Amino acid sequence: MYLLDTLVFMGIFALLSMSLNVEYGYTGLGNFGKVAFFMAGAYAYAVTAALGWPVYLSLVMAALIAGALGAVVSLPALRLREDYLAIVTLSFGEILRIFVKAEQWLAGGVWGKTVPSAFAGLGLSPKTMAWANVLLVWAILAGVFLFLHLLMNTPYGRVLRGIREDDVAVQVLGKSLVSYKAQALMVGSAIAGVAGGLFAQYIRFIDPYMFLPLVTFLVWVMLILGGPANHWGALIGALIVEFFNRGSRIVKDYIALPFDPHNVQFVLFGLLIIFLLLYRPYGLFREKPMRTGAEVEVSKWQSSP
Amino acid sequence: MAILAVENICKSFGGLQVLKGVTLEAEEGQITGLVGPNGSGKTTLLSTIFGLTKPDEGSVKFRGQTITGLPPHRVYEAGLAFSFQLPRLITQLTVLDNMILAARDQVGAGFSGALFLRRRWRRQETELAQKAMSILELLGLVHLALHPAGELSGGQRKLLEIGRALMSDPVMMLLDEPAAGVNPVLGRKIYQKLRTLRDQGLSFLIIEHKLEILLDFADRIYLMDFGQIVLSGAPKEVIENPVFYATYVGETKDAAFSS
Numbered sequence: 139m140y141l142l143d144t145l146v147f148m149g150i151f152a153l154l155s156m157s158l159n160v161e162y163g164y165t166g167l168g169n170f171g172k173v174a175f176f177m178a179g180a181y182a183y184a185v186t187a188a189l190g191w192p193v194y195l196s197l198v199m200a201a202l203i204a205g206a207l208g209a210v211v212s213l214p215a216l217r218l219r220e221d222y223l224a225i226v227t228l229s230f231g232e233i234l235r236i237f238v239k240a241e242q243w244l245a246g247g248v249w250g251k252t253v254p255s256a257f258a259g260l261g262l263s264p265k266t267m268a269w270a271n272v273l274l275v276w277a278i279l280a281g282v283f284l285f286l287h288l289l290m291n292t293p294y295g296r297v298l299r300g301i302r303e304d305d306v307a308v309q310v311l312g313k314s315l316v317s318y319k320a321q322a323l324m325v326g327s328a329i330a331g332v333a334g335g336l337f338a339q340y341i342r343f344i345d346p347y348m349f350l351p352l353v354t355f356l357v358w359v360m361l362i363l364g365g366p367a368n369h370w371g372a373l374i375g376a377l378i379v380e381f382f383n384r385g386s387r388i389v390k391d392y393i394a395l396p397f398d399p400h401n402v403q404f405v406l407f408g409l410l411i412i413f414l415l416l417y418r419p420y421g422l423f424r425e426k427p428m429r430t431g432a433e434v435e436v437s438k439w440q441s442s443p
Numbered sequence: 444m445a446i447l448a449v450e451n452i453c454k455s456f457g458g459l460q461v462l463k464g465v466t467l468e469a470e471e472g473q474i475t476g477l478v479g480p481n482g483s484g485k486t487t488l489l490s491t492i493f494g495l496t497k498p499d500e501g502s503v504k505f506r507g508q509t510i511t512g513l514p515p516h517r518v519y520e521a522g523l524a525f526s527f528q529l530p531r532l533i534t535q536l537t538v539l540d541n542m543i544l545a546a547r548d549q550v551g552a553g554f555s556g557a558l559f560l561r562r563r564w565r566r567q568e569t570e571l572a573q574k575a576m577s578i579l580e581l582l583g584l585v586h587l588a589l590h591p592a593g594e595l596s597g598g599q600r601k602l603l604e605i606g607r608a609l610m611s612d613p614v615m616m617l618l619d620e621p622a623a624g625v626n627p628v629l630g631r632k633i634y635q636k637l638r639t640l641r642d643q644g645l646s647f648l649i650i651e652h653k654l655e656i657l658l659d660f661a662d663r664i665y666l667m668d669f670g671q672i673v674l675s676g677a678p679k680e681v682i683e684n685p686v687f688y689a690t691y692v693g694e695t696k697d698a699a700f701s702s
Contacts, residue, residue, distance in 0.1 A: 293549045293564055294557035300533045300544050307531035310493065311545045312519030312611065313552070321554050367535075427589070428540055430551075431565045435572035436539055436588045 142268040144384045146340055149275035150333050152376035153282060154353075155360040156369060157329035163366035163425075164290055165322040166302030168220055171211070171227030172357050174234045175204040175327040177349035179334025181238065181245050184253045184344055193256040197278075197335045204331025205324045207234075212320040231351060239346040250345025253338045271340050278336065279373075282329055287369055289325075291429045298322055299367070299428075356383075359407050363414060365421025374422060379407070446471040446615055446646050447492070452501035454484075454491055461487045463670040464501070469615070469663075474637065474647040476657045476678075479667030480691060485650045486528060488667070489617050492648075493525045494518045506614070522614035526621065528650070530604035534593030538584060538603060541592050542575035543568070545610040578606045581636060583629075598625050605633065615646040622653045634660045654692070658682065666691060 154176060161167040179200035186196040211230055218226060238244060245251045257270050289295055297318055300308040305315050338344050356379065364375020386400040414421065427433065445468035454462040461484045469475040477485050491498050494515045502511045510518050515525075524545075533541050543549075549571075551557045551564025579585050582602040587595065592603060601624050608616055621637070622630035634656055637647060651657040657664070658678045666674040666681065668690045674681060681687050 289557060292557035292561075293543070293551035293568070294554055296536070296540055296544055297552055299536055299540075303533040303535055304531050306495070306515075307527075307533065308544070309515040310495070310519065310525045310527075310531075311607065312516045312547065314514070314516045325554075425535060427537060430568045432539060432543055432568040432572035432575075433537070433589060435569050436576060439573070439576045440585065440588065 139265065139268060140384075140388075142265075142272055144380065145272045146268075146275050146336075147384070148377050148380045149272070149279045150337050150340070151357065151360060151380050152279055152373050153275075153333035153336070154330055154357045155364065155372040155376040156279075156282060156286060157326040157333065158357050158361050159366060159369065159372040160286065160298075160329070161322055161326040163361060163368070163372065164295065164302060165298045165319060166220070166305075167319060167322060168224040169227045169323065169326065170224045170351075170354055170358075171229075171231035172330055173349045173351060173353040174227075174231035175207060175330035176334040176337070176353060177231075177234060177238070177346075178207050178327075179204040179331030180338040180344050180349070181251070181334075182331065183335035183338045184251045185245055187254050187256075187339070188251070193339065196339075197332055200331040200335030200338075201328040202331075204334065205328035208324040208327025209320060211327075212316075212323045216316055216319045216323075228351065228354075231349075231354060235346050235349050246345070250343055253342045253344060255342055256339050275336050275340070278332060282332070283369055283373065290369075293430065296428060296430070302367075359411060361421075362411060363421060365423035365425070367425035368421070368423040371421050371423035382406075445469060446506055447648065448504040449488070449492060450502050450504070452488065452491055452503070453499045454487060454496060455499060461670055462491065462498070465667070465670065465672055467665050467672055467675070469646055469648050471646050472641060472644050473662040474641055474649060474660055476661035476664040477648060477650045477667060478652070478654070478657065478664060478691060483667045484670040485667055486619055489525070489619055489648070489650060492518075493523065493617060495525075519611065519613075524608040524611045524613035524616045526604050526608040526616065526618045528619035528623065530600040532592040532595075532600055532603060532607075535591055537589050538579065538592050538595070539572065539575055539588045541603060541607055542578065542610045543571045545607040546571050546574075547611050575606075575610060578609050581632075582606050598629075601625055602629075602633075609640075613645070615648070618647065618649045620650055620652060622651060622656055630656055 154172060158169060158172055161169045182200040182203035183196045186199045211227065214226065239247055241247055256274065257267050262270065297308060297313050301315065301318055309315050360375040360379045361372055363378060364373065365371025382403055386403045390398060390400060447469040449465060449467050452462050452465045465488055479485050487496065490496050492503050494513050497512050502509060505521050505523060508521060510521055533544065549564065550560050550567050556564060576585060576588065579588055584599060584602060587599065595603060605618065605621050621633055625633065630653060638660055641647060661678055664676065664678050664681045665672050666687060673690060674684055674686050
């Protein structure tokens, strides 16, 4: 059961890590408010599911609400320089969390909100239910993975990658910066919203204290470790970090250590990131060259005499 | 009628007045050269025309349409292309991707187009790749097409920067020192290509310090000094004018062209 639980969380965090990959890995936008969109998705799911909406509609709603929030944040934020964007998004995350905490009418405020499970009333055993959750999360993860893989290997993905490297040059080449950046933030936020919806559905109770900035930082560790601008990197990074996160709790029970391994892991993550940035700044996986069909044409050209 | 008309452009950075009422015109189908000492405001003028810096005063008209203060991507849409003095390439992307990025009217460059018009943009990618390769062939970069642009040497980067501007099929090109950092033979080759394009109807506004090349190829030359146009005319007239030597070449005519 614990293993299945871990698998669900791995999937949810992999979604978050991939959503940050769209924003940071491909477009170069340092979004430090990831948790806000995760939270928006979770609450959107919680509220709509409580109204009796079916799972898929609630998830779509979670994506839409989070995506719309992404658009709202992008309006002021995208006119700012990179470092200020980080500050704005970070504070946005805290504002949203404190707002939800204070507004009891909205979703229970500080008391939190219970969420109906998607698989309730089917008479499933707890074990089957856990499996159903694993399948749901990983099926959506697979879909998102495929979607992003296709999207980033299009002329559209090329523009995003260009903006990451030199946004002035891309502007001069006729692409409107603001709309591309806003779209990237919306897509990333919508995916984070879906992750939030799945999270709410799975744990069946959410309160504002689950959405501290720590979640954002954990997602950043995953992406930096795995390798920005590589979907496999984002996925594997999330699996590794979540594995250690869970593993250290088990270790605690089996091996007597003079310290708590679960707390020590955060120190280790910090060290890992420092060494990684020093010796392997692009993470475990590197960005792959683009595949749009144009490169095939070039190979033909080059091989012909 | 002039294709590009710049009127009374002023621009200050803090207390430093870089452009003090620049007025110039570039004719359609001509190569207009812009020369002047370092710091005379040539590059600032070009980036102001392209919307990279906003002018304090004055207007820019392109094909009769006022483009003053428009953002760069709108200026690009109007039919202009810009090539930086110091290349600004997308270093992680391949040379090919850098080229295609510059192309106009790409079906798959928008979000929905990329998702729903897959077959159309795949076909377009093939065409654009062929077009990119024919330009790269001219620049001698064919063998590097699939390498990241960050691997190129300084001169090759410069060539790619120009190639990228060509890729966008502009009506007029603003080039900042296209022959700088390129060997003399290739420099001339670039200008010969530009002249061919001019004969096909393209217009150019070019900043260049390599006078021996520019004088051969330009149809009209403007001389800038301290943020103002001080002299203009056909290359022949300009080199006859003593002002040209006093402000720019720094010698008398005889000294400059002896040896």
